[in-house]
Amino acid sequence: MTRKQRRLVLIGSGLCVLAVAVALMLNAFRDSIVFFNSPTDVAEKHIAAGTRIRLGGLVKSGSLTRSDNLKVRFEVTDGSHDIVVAYQGVLPDLFREGQGVIAEGTLEGSGMFNADTILAKHDETYMPKEVAEALKKSGHWKDDYGQRPATVGGGGK
Amino acid sequence: MIAELGHYALMLALGLALIQASMPIIGARNNDPVLINVAVPAALAQFVFVALSFGALAACYVTSDFSVLNVYENSNSAMPLIYRLTSVWGNHEGSMMLWVFILALFGALVAAFGGNLPDKLKADALGVQAWIAAAFELFILMTSNPFLRIADAPFEGRDLNPILQDPGLAFHPPFLYLGYVGFSIAFSFAIAALIEGRIDAAWARWVRPWVLVAWMCLTVGIAGGSYWAYYELGWGGFWFWDPVENASLMPWLAGTALLHSAVVMEKRGALKVWTILLAILAFSLSLIGTFLVRSGVLTSVHVFATDPRRGIFILAILVLFIGGALALYAWRAPLLKQGGLFAPISREGALVLNNLFLTCACATVFVGTLYPLALEALTGEKISVGPPYFNATFAPLFVPLLFIMPFGPLLGWKRGDLLGAAQRLILAAMLAAVAIAAGFALNRGGPVLAPFGVGLAVFVMAGAITDIAERTMILRVPFAVTLRRAAGLPRSVWGGAVAHFGIGATLVGIVVVTAWGSERIAAMKPGDTIDIAHYRLSLDAMFRRPGPNFSDLVGHFTVSRISGELRGPMEPSRRSFPSRNMATTEAALMTRRLSQIYLSIGDPNPGGTIPVRIYYKPQVLLIWIGALLMFIGGALSLSDRRLRVGAPRPARVPATLQAAE
Numbered sequence: 142m143t144r145k146q147r148r149l150v151l152i153g154s155g156l157c158v159l160a161v162a163v164a165l166m167l168n169a170f171r172d173s174i175v176f177f178n179s180p181t182d183v184a185e186k187h188i189a190a191g192t193r194i195r196l197g198g199l200v201k202s203g204s205l206t207r208s209d210n211l212k213v214r215f216e217v218t219d220g221s222h223d224i225v226v227a228y229q230g231v232l233p234d235l236f237r238e239g240q241g242v243i244a245e246g247t248l249e250g251s252g253m254f255n256a257d258t259i260l261a262k263h264d265e266t267y268m269p270k271e272v273a274e275a276l277k278k279s280g281h282w283k284d285d286y287g288q289r290p291a292t293v294g295g296g297g298k
Numbered sequence: 299m300i301a302e303l304g305h306y307a308l309m310l311a312l313g314l315a316l317i318q319a320s321m322p323i324i325g326a327r328n329n330d331p332v333l334i335n336v337a338v339p340a341a342l343a344q345f346v347f348v349a350l351s352f353g354a355l356a357a358c359y360v361t362s363d364f365s366v367l368n369v370y371e372n373s374n375s376a377m378p379l380i381y382r383l384t385s386v387w388g389n390h391e392g393s394m395m396l397w398v399f400i401l402a403l404f405g406a407l408v409a410a411f412g413g414n415l416p417d418k419l420k421a422d423a424l425g426v427q428a429w430i431a432a433a434f435e436l437f438i439l440m441t442s443n444p445f446l447r448i449a450d451a452p453f454e455g456r457d458l459n460p461i462l463q464d465p466g467l468a469f470h471p472p473f474l475y476l477g478y479v480g481f482s483i484a485f486s487f488a489i490a491a492l493i494e495g496r497i498d499a500a501w502a503r504w505v506r507p508w509v510l511v512a513w514m515c516l517t518v519g520i521a522g523g524s525y526w527a528y529y530e531l532g533w534g535g536f537w538f539w540d541p542v543e544n545a546s547l548m549p550w551l552a553g554t555a556l557l558h559s560a561v562v563m564e565k566r567g568a569l570k571v572w573t574i575l576l577a578i579l580a581f582s583l584s585l586i587g588t589f590l591v592r593s594g595v596l597t598s599v600h601v602f603a604t605d606p607r608r609g610i611f612i613l614a615i616l617v618l619f620i621g622g623a624l625a626l627y628a629w630r631a632p633l634l635k636q637g638g639l640f641a642p643i644s645r646e647g648a649l650v651l652n653n654l655f656l657t658c659a660c661a662t663v664f665v666g667t668l669y670p671l672a673l674e675a676l677t678g679e680k681i682s683v684g685p686p687y688f689n690a691t692f693a694p695l696f697v698p699l700l701f702i703m704p705f706g707p708l709l710g711w712k713r714g715d716l717l718g719a720a721q722r723l724i725l726a727a728m729l730a731a732v733a734i735a736a737g738f739a740l741n742r743g744g745p746v747l748a749p750f751g752v753g754l755a756v757f758v759m760a761g762a763i764t765d766i767a768e769r770t771m772i773l774r775v776p777f778a779v780t781l782r783r784a785a786g787l788p789r790s791v792w793g794g795a796v797a798h799f800g801i802g803a804t805l806v807g808i809v810v811v812t813a814w815g816s817e818r819i820a821a822m823k824p825g826d827t828i829d830i831a832h833y834r835l836s837l838d839a840m841f842r843r844p845g846p847n848f849s850d851l852v853g854h855f856t857v858s859r860i861s862g863e864l865r866g867p868m869e870p871s872r873r874s875f876p877s878r879n880m881a882t883t884e885a886a887l888m889t890r891r892l893s894q895i896y897l898s899i900g901d902p903n904p905g906g907t908i909p910v911r912i913y914y915k916p917q918v919l920l921i922w923i924g925a926l927l928m929f930i931g932g933a934l935s936l937s938d939r940r941l942r943v944g945a946p947r948p949a950r951v952p953a954t955l956q957a958a959e
Contacts, residue, residue: 150642154655162695166665169690170683177593177680203841211821230819231900231909234532236882245682269676 163271175245180222183248190250194226205238218240228256241296303365304354305445311347311402312435314340318405319377319427324419334417337424338409344431345406352399355444367453368392368444374457374877376847384468385458390592390608391444395469397588398434400472400479401799405431408483414634415504421482422490430482433615441608457877466526474519478584480512481553486580488574489623492630502564507578507936509560514551521925532883532898534913536811536921544667545587551660552580555653563651566711568637572653578627581658584618589616590667598648617881644714648706655699662691683934697890698929699803700754703798704761707791708768720846722768726760741813748813752806755790759802762795793935800927807892807920816914821907828916831914833895834860835868840908848875850884853908857888865890870897892919 177195181285186239188194196217204216204223211230215238223250236242236259246256316339325333358366359382362375372389373382405427412420438444491497523546523787528536537543556576562569572657585665640646666683674680704726708719733756737749746751767773769791770783818830827836835855843850850871857865870886893916900909 144639147639147642149651154642154651158654158658158695162662162691165691165694166662169666169687170669172686173690174685175682175688177682195680207903210821220384231898231911234883247370 154160177243179219180217180224181219183224184222188248190248192244193247195227195243195245195257196254197241198224200202200236200238200240200242202239217244224254226254226256228259232259232261300354300357301363301445301447304351304358305443306436307351307354307597308439308445309346311344311351312432312439313397314347315346315428315432315435318344319425319432321425323425326421327419328493329598329918331417332582335422337421338412341409341428342423344403344428348399348402348431352395353784355392355395356383356386358445359383360895362455363453364453365447366444367446367448369544370448370452370455372456372458374455374847376877377458377463380465380468381463383459385462388458388462388467388473390765391438391442391513394434394438394442394592395444396472397475397479398431398438400475401427401431401434403482405478408508409772412504418494419490419501419504422493424488426486427482427711430486430619437608437611437615439607441611454877457875458881460848460873460875460878460880461530464526464530466522470519470522470526472519473515473522475944477512477514477516477519477546477553478509478549478587480515481549481556481577481581481584483508483512484556485623485899486575488577488795489626491574491634492626492651495630495633495648497570497574497634499564501565502560505577506557506564509557510936511555511581513550514929514936516546516550516553517925517928517932520550521922526785526924528918529885529887529896532885533900533911534885534896534915536808536819537916539666539685541667542591544663544688545590548660548663548667549580549583549587551585551656551663552576552886555656555660556898558649558656560654563637564641566638566646568640569650570634571631572636572716574631574634574656576653578623579657580618582623584663585616585619589613593694612765615812616771628639639710640711641713641821642708645706645709645711646711647714648702650942651697651702655695659695659699659852662695663688664751666691697754700758700801701756703801704764707794707798721765723757723761724780726757726764727758730754730757731755744813748809751809755802755809758805759799762799763800765798766792766795789938793931793933793938795931796934797928800924800929800931803920803922803927807917807922807924809946810917811915811921815918818910818912820910820912821903821905822910823907828910828953829860830895830912831916833865833914834858834899835895835912837908837910840902843871848873851899851902852954855886855897857895859921868897869896870899872899873900889919892917892923893894894918 155245158213175195177197178186180196180198183194183196198217201216201218201223204214206214208214211227213232215226215228217226218224226246228244228246242255243260244254245258245260246254255264259296318337321339321340325336326333334748355368357363358369359373360379362369362373362382364370368389368391371387374882376398377385386392408420409424417422440823462806486504487501487508491501521545522541524536527538528534556573559569559573559576563573587761588779589609592608592612599611666687669684670681704723705716705719706720709716730753734749734753737752741749743901766784766787769787770780772780775783816831817822818828820826820828822837823827826839827834829835835857838854840851840853840855843852851875852869852871855868855870857868866888868886871884872881873884874881883898883900883902885896887897888895896911896913896915898911900911902908
């Protein structure tokens with residue numbers, strides 16, 4: 142093989158692998174992206190039942206009820222709208238009433254949200270960024286959320 | 299006083315870094331030996347002052363000096379000494395100090411052990427290294443000063459974030475940073491080579507040990523972080539495709555590619571331009587990782603205070619260094635001379651394929667991690683890209699990579715014999731087939747792909763052994779000859795085989811635990827029992843147990859086999875930290891050979907029951923043992939005497955290379 146042919150083989154195989162990678166990415170993006178919504182978004186956007194979304198807001202105070210088999214129900218609110226969330230399992234360490242939460246799952250026809258994952262990736266001084274912005278948008282942001290001590294600690298991964 | 303000295307030492311270090319960043323490079327352009335010789339003492343002195351500064355901060359933590367804001371916010375006099383020390387880097391300011399400390403350490407190592415480097419190359423590389431150091435020292439001094447005082451010193455500190463009070467944190471961030479920052483050496487040498495417009499195979503020989511050290515540390519750092527998340531976060535996962543994890547995986551992928559392409563460059567003088575690009579990319583991805591973790595653009599346990607000035611400053615550093623390096627690359631790379639020729643089927647060809655798959659896999663991780671950020675910045679739409687995306691893109695690219703891995707070492711340089719390599723791998727392929735068959739026989743309800751995953755892993759491991767067996771001609775010559783050949787094999791051959799074997803071991807762990815692990819969640823009260831896999835766990839009692847700065851709610855469990863044989867107690871707990879009003883889950887682990895039972899408890903329910911999570915994790919330890927084997931393989935390669943003393947004198951380099959081709 143000449144130098145030119147060898148280079149063609151090299152570039153050709155490079156482009157092939159790259160094309161496969163791009164195809165895989167586009168295909169995965171079509172299926173596995175999850176959109177973040179506040180309760181107001183859910184009310185206004187008419188999201189189809191069964192679509193996988195992330196729902197974020199505050200856990201409404203006094204709304205948490207626990208029943209058998211680790212089933213829990215609570216309401217997620219952004220001040221304007223509330224949505225009932227059903228979940229079965231162990232709630233994360235940082236889950237509290239009155240604090241920010243993100244639930245991932247699907248909406249049912251009845252308007253209830255069936256969560257399979259509950260995220261509370263923040264400590265007591267920190268609000269998930271998405272939730273903070275959604276609250277600001279709906280005008281229910283309280284200044285003292287932002288006034289909390291600046292250093293929240295965290296890991297050095 | 300100590301804090302002020304530390305602050306001042308950091309300013310002096312910045313001054314020295316600015317000298318080191320300018321004088322040697324000017325000297326190298328004008329052939330002025332006086333200026334060129336500034337590089338080494340400046341790098342050593344800069345390290346001394348950064349070390350003093352870092353030591354001062356550590357001293358403030360060890361003595362619990364709460365008049366220093368940073369210590370007050372992240373430490374507590376009730377914490378054990380080890381956590382007071384590790385909390386130095388358990389916060390934003392301190393972790394940046396650690397970053398700069400390791401950067402200066404690497405610079406000093408190059409200065410101290412770079413005796414056989416050409417003067418100009420060393421001056422340029424140390425100069426580039428000092429630009430990075432100066433940028434980050436300026437960042438600390440301007441936006442993240444850890445030495446700020448509080449006027450009224452409080453009596454007690456606010457404590458370190460509880461989930462970080464763990465031995466895992468003692469070594470995970472330092473190793474990760476050794477990896478991230480270690481790639482800065484390759485970056486500096488790449489920029490130096492571009493500035494000089496000249497590069498040869500000896501360059502790869504000088505850079506390879508540094509890349510290897512960085513890669514080893516990054517491997518252990520990632521594995522350590524994964525194990526920490528596994529036992530500390532309480533839900534038993536070892537990898538979450540969290541953006542912060544991806545931020546450390548991307549430099550690892552690029553670094554692995556760099557490690558392999560540098561071999562081609564060193565041995566055959568080919569792939570020069572590509573290797574330079576990889577060196578730039580590996581460190582750029584490290585910088586991007588630092589930006590993602592430190593700027594607060596992500597929601598994650600790792601995100602510290604979200605001060606927008608910091609994010610913008612790091613973004614500026616990012617744009618300056620990555621943009622500058624790539625622009626320099628576009629301008630100067632065409633000047634670099636083409637290297638040796640090779641046929642598509644050859645050792646070089648296999649390594650090119652390795653590089654293609656690694657960089658493409660890295661690109662898919664990059665897109666998946668940054669696309670949500672870009673989309674939010676452009677449209678305001680918030681999305682999350684989770685594990686399904688990465689499983690659907692990363693895995694299909696890694697499967698062919700792993701499949702061709704055993705072939706690479708069996709192919710000859712320049713022109714390889716694919717049929718011969720395949721014949722030598724017949725035994726490995728048969729072992730893999732047996733593993734697949736066994737997997738299907740034992741596969742009760744698991745995914746169909748799992749036995750193939752195990753088969754692939756066995757093929758990789760057996761391939762690594764085949765490589766050694768072929769080279770020592772085992773069973774074909776008398777055993778004494780085999781031993782002699784084994785002892786005579788270069789350590790880097792052993793290192794490569796051990797590291798490849800480690801990849802296979804990690805893969806076995808991942809596949810087995812994902813496919814055949816089991817999970818139970820239940821609400822239990824004392825006296826209840828629960829079965830998982832072939833074990834029976836009974837909750838005997840619940841009690842409180844005080845600790846130094848926390849108190850535990852302990853669940854005492856007894857584990858036995860379902861057949862009745864006693865295995866021992868397990869005590870998971872809920873640990874509450876009054877100083878922060880936080881609680882963490884302290885999982886209990888019971889190890890049986892390579893498998894583990896994983897037990898964690900949640901907050902008690904009003905009815906007197908506690909939520910209990912139990913996982914049976916078969917062969918889970920192989921995931922981290924494999925990473926450890928990769929580290930050992932790297933260490934073996936590093937000890938190869940060709941890497942230590944093999945670099946020829948600069949004047950002879952071009953001549954010896956041409957003779958080799």
